[in-house]
Amino acid sequence: MSSTNSTNSANSTGSMPEIHVRDLHKSFGDNEVLRGIDLEVNSGEVVCVIGPSGSGKSTLLRCVNLLEEPTKGQVFVGGTEVTHPDVDIDAVRRRIGMVFQQFNLFPHLTVTENLTLPQRRVLGRDKDAAAKVAADNLERVGLSEKAAAYPASLSGGQQQRVAIARALAMGPEVMLFDEPTSALDPELVGDVLAVMRMLANEGMTMIVVTHEMTFAREVADRVVFMDGGVIVEDGTPAQVIGNPSHERTRHFLSRLLDPAMAEVEEETSDQVGKNR
Amino acid sequence: MSGTDTRVQPRKSGLTRRQKRALSRGIQYAVFLAAVVALGATADWDRLQNQFAQADLAERMFPDIITLALKNTVLYTLSGFAFGLALGMVIALMRLSPVGPYRWLAGIYIEFFRGLPALLIFIFVGVAVPLAFPGTEIPGGTYGKVALALGLVAAAYMAETIRAGIQAVPKGQMEAARSLGFSHTRAMVSIIIPQAFRIVIPPLTNELVLLFKDSSLVLFLGVTLEERELAKFGRDLASETANSTPILVAGLCYLLVTIPLGFVVRRLEAKAGEATK
Numbered sequence: 001m002s003s004t005n006s007t008n009s010a011n012s013t014g015s016m017p018e019i020h021v022r023d024l025h026k027s028f029g030d031n032e033v034l035r036g037i038d039l040e041v042n043s044g045e046v047v048c049v050i051g052p053s054g055s056g057k058s059t060l061l062r063c064v065n066l067l068e069e070p071t072k073g074q075v076f077v078g079g080t081e082v083t084h085p086d087v088d089i090d091a092v093r094r095r096i097g098m099v100f101q102q103f104n105l106f107p108h109l110t111v112t113e114n115l116t117l118p119q120r121r122v123l124g125r126d127k128d129a130a131a132k133v134a135a136d137n138l139e140r141v142g143l144s145e146k147a148a149a150y151p152a153s154l155s156g157g158q159q160q161r162v163a164i165a166r167a168l169a170m171g172p173e174v175m176l177f178d179e180p181t182s183a184l185d186p187e188l189v190g191d192v193l194a195v196m197r198m199l200a201n202e203g204m205t206m207i208v209v210t211h212e213m214t215f216a217r218e219v220a221d222r223v224v225f226m227d228g229g230v231i232v233e234d235g236t237p238a239q240v241i242g243n244p245s246h247e248r249t250r251h252f253l254s255r256l257l258d259p260a261m262a263e264v265e266e267e268t269s270d271q272v273g274k275n276r
Numbered sequence: 277m278s279g280t281d282t283r284v285q286p287r288k289s290g291l292t293r294r295q296k297r298a299l300s301r302g303i304q305y306a307v308f309l310a311a312v313v314a315l316g317a318t319a320d321w322d323r324l325q326n327q328f329a330q331a332d333l334a335e336r337m338f339p340d341i342i343t344l345a346l347k348n349t350v351l352y353t354l355s356g357f358a359f360g361l362a363l364g365m366v367i368a369l370m371r372l373s374p375v376g377p378y379r380w381l382a383g384i385y386i387e388f389f390r391g392l393p394a395l396l397i398f399i400f401v402g403v404a405v406p407l408a409f410p411g412t413e414i415p416g417g418t419y420g421k422v423a424l425a426l427g428l429v430a431a432a433y434m435a436e437t438i439r440a441g442i443q444a445v446p447k448g449q450m451e452a453a454r455s456l457g458f459s460h461t462r463a464m465v466s467i468i469i470p471q472a473f474r475i476v477i478p479p480l481t482n483e484l485v486l487l488f489k490d491s492s493l494v495l496f497l498g499v500t501l502e503e504r505e506l507a508k509f510g511r512d513l514a515s516e517t518a519n520s521t522p523i524l525v526a527g528l529c530y531l532l533v534t535i536p537l538g539f540v541v542r543r544l545e546a547k548a549g550e551a552t553k
Contacts, residue, residue: 065455067451067454067455090454090457090458090459091457093454093455093456093457094456094457096455097455098452098455100448100451100452102446102448104446104448104449104451104452105452106449106452106453106467106471107471108470108471108474117466118453118456118457118458121458121462121466122456122457122458122462123457163452166456167455167456170456170457
């Protein structure tokens with residue numbers, strides 16, 4: 001363990017992947033959810049993780065910023081070993097933005113306060129600087145006019161875009177998305193995906209756990225298919241979605257791409273780029 | 277038998293279900309009314325009036341019962357509440373701590389102080405503390421002692437209320453805060469506790485009502501004339517005049533505060549219920 005650690009801290013610039021997951025295991029009691037994951041994500045790369053529920057996708061994501069503590073294995077983010085016992089996890093998490101399925105906005109704060117409070121408490125920014133960053137990021141997600149509103153008065157799609165803006169306001173190097181559109185009504189999915197597409201185009205390093213196959217096909221540089229706690233297939237969208245080489249991948253995709261799914265896909269591609 | 281063919285069963289009594297319900301309710305009202313009338317007719321109203329409703333005696337209590345006794349009751353209650361809230365918060369956080377001994381200590385504290393009558397705590401604070409630490413004065417004199425005794429009891433109840441409030445904040449809130457780089461403590465202070473407090477305001481107000489009544493136990497601490505609160509004030513005058521009117525008046529003064537507070541609690545609860553949808 002310690003030998004691999006020293007070799008990796010040697011070259012924190014250059015050829016290192018932005019995120020490097022090595023032989024990651026995670027068990028909840030007797031239930032082994034992750035059974036040895038190896039994954040590299042390069043700077044600026046967008047990786048979509050797909051797979052049936054219970055396959056360990058979300059757990060993998062949550063292990064990257066240590067919301068779940070891995071049972072075994074290592075995770076490196078930007079050259080820092082996140083899983084090292086001595087690492088300041090709060091400092092690491094500042095560099096990793098995370099977006100949740102349930103938005104998790106702070107309901108007792110206004111939209112602007114949701115963005116400014118973390119900047120001020122965690123990054124120590126002064127009031128004016130934090131307000132400026134908040135306003136800029138709300139504009140990026142197209143919600144400047146909701147600055148003074150409380151989360152409860154926003155639609156799900158708007159809440160999720162605020163949650164993305166809140167993560168962006170911290171200036172992260174990496175963004176993790178945990179099924180960001182799964183809790184949304186179908187007609188609200190498009191706006192959120194549009195924001196994520198914009199981020200991808202700007203060169204943000206992203207890992208996206210999603211069921212949105214259109215998004216994965218069009219935006220992802222790589223698609224990873226997980227099942228039973230292992231990565232079954234890892235390749236370009238054309239390979240993994242277009243021409244899967246494993247039976248399990250094919251089975252999963254065929255179930256997903258039934259008529260009901262096709263309808264959702266059409267809607268999302270129609271709405272892309274449109275901001276309300 | 278009758279359970280098997282309920283479909284087209286003719287009613288034996290010839291009453292519809294609604295009629296039956298009205299009849300049964302009418303009987304309940306009649307019994308209640310009869311009991312009240314019987315009590316009213318058999319009670320000795322003259323003696324009651326003599327003992328509890330002497331107008332001149334009641335008059336003699338004003339304005340002291342308000343300016344002194346009620347004021348002191350309010351002061352005792354608020355100081356006890358403030359101390360209890362601070363201590364209760366600490367105990368609630370200990371109860372939720374990942375550190376085992378903290379949890380056990382908090383658990384023991386809660387069980388201990390919830391299991392004892394408040395009266396015993398007052399006697400303990402009044403007698404045992406000066407004995408155990410001779411020469412030390414509890415700061416604030418009687419006010420300090422009452423705050424300590426009331427606070428010790430209140431903290432046990434409030435700790436459980438606050439713990440429940442903290443646990444009622446969705447888990448995702450802590451996860452979101454941690455993912456933004458908040459430490460556990462910072463997240464608690466900035467994100468979780470403010471939300472928990474909104475949840476526990478109604479039950480804490482309820483606790484305030486209970487404390488308001490428990491402040492009558494100051495009786496057992498031994499207080500100066502100026503430090504008397506409602507119950508002591510009423511009782512002193514009652515034994516002085518060998519008449520219970522002062523007790524009744526003191527009781528009305530309690531209701532003057534507790535009934536509006538109870539109304540506030542119900543309003544807060546209704547509002548909280550609305551907010552959670």
